[in-house]
Amino acid sequence: MxxxxxxxxxxxxxxxxxxxxxxxxxxxxxxxxxxxxxxxxxxxxxxxxxxxxxxxxxxxxxxxxxxxxxxxxxxxxxxxxxxxxxxxxxxxxxxxxxxxxxxxxxxxxxxxKPTMTTNLTFTHDKPKERLIDTKDNIYLRELGITNINGDVRREMSDKFKQINQYIELLSPYLNELELTDEFHIADMGSGKGYLTFTLYDYVTNRLKVNIKTTGVEFRQELVDTCNNIAQKADLSGLSFTKGTIEQAELHKIDILIALHACDTATDDAIFRGIKSEAELIVCAPCCHKQIRKAMHVQNELANVTRFGILKERQAEIITDTLRAMILEAYGYKTNVFEFISLEHTPKNVMIVGRKTKGFPRNKQDIFKNISAIKELYGIEKHYLEKLLEI
Structure with missing residues (x-):
């Protein structure tokens, strides 16, 4: 060469x-x-x-x-x-x-000619660049993450790390999409809105796309609080509405977010994303009760599931494996990876599905593998299968 x-x-x-x-x-x-x-x-x-x-x-x-x-x-x-x-x-x-x-x-x-000539430093511990700017950031202040001077409050430092890591993880997927002003992000179960505000901030200020974003939350007091903050911060494309994952009235979903939706609520979110033909589906599952109750192991794996804590962990793995495989069967290139380290929160698995043309090429093989896993663990059906009527 x-x-x-x-x-x-x-x-x-x-x-x-x-x-x-x-x-x-x-x-x-x-x-x-x-x-x-x-x-x-x-x-x-x-x-x-x-x-x-x-x-x-x-x-x-x-x-x-x-x-x-x-x-x-x-x-x-x-x-x-x-x-x-x-x-x-x-x-x-x-x-x-x-x-x-x-x-x-x-x-x-x-x-x-050189473009990087100042402040040469070779120390290993360089300050990490944050994707979310705290300067003059009204929503961070109103959410209690920063003080009036724009400094991150000591007791909220973990939360600030979390929201930045969230954007770091999503940014490669967002950059792959051909985002336009016509896109709509739906954040299901937005809660206090930390991550909803952050994602809207990143897309509009870093990626320069005037995207519409809706936070869906069942608790009216949180909806009102978040809408007030959005108005104070002059975030015109961001709004919050009362509703559930299954019933929220959203005419279009291009990016669906559902973080820490409990048990089968994650499946409701994935189902809605698939039916909406969303370009991107992002879930961080919480609780895995349905499969844990559905497991009836009658083979050599029975010893793995006879201890309560091990059965619980096995159920988590099986639940999210089947979710990822079902997403792939419906045309999503899927990744499963760690979201936030355990020192910040125990809810640390993220499933991301990116709609891909011509994918998969082996749909029937995926369904056969799903059936084989269910048979091995004595599972009749995954809840997401029932929603999709597989």
């Missing part, structure tokens, strides 16, 4: 590292369009054991961070550029360099 442009690029990279002028290096442009690895971000970091390169592997739903010694890191970058990425952008205190791989396989090297 080595040619003069690539050789020059890596010679320049080594020079800027040696002179401690490197600010950041990014690899992008996936060679494999189906790869879960979207981007690599590399920055210098000063550790106790010396000067290292910090690699952030940016996947669709998570980031993985690793540190490498300089020589090892450069060798790894060369392999990644050869096998995984088409483009590299180097930002230093002296210059910017872009290395591009053209469709015909040739490489193109461009040099530009």
């Amino acid at each position: 080595q040619n003069s442009q690539i050789t020059t690029f890596f010679e320049k990279l080594q020079l800027h590292i040696d002179n401690k002028e490197l600010v950041k290096l990014t690899l992008a442009g996936k060679r494999d369009k189906n790869s879960d690895l979207k981007k690599l971000i590399v920055s210098p970091v000063e550790l106790k054991k010396g000067y290292y390169l910090n690699f952030v592997y940016r996947h669709n739903t998570k980031d993985i961070t690793k540190n490498f010694e300089i020589t090892e890191g450069i060798d790894l970058l060369l392999k990644l550029l050869e096998n995984d990425f088409l483009n590299a952008d180097l930002f230093s205190a002296k210059e910017n360099i872009n290395l591009s791989t053209l469709p015909n396989g040739k490489t193109l090297l461009k040099f530009n």
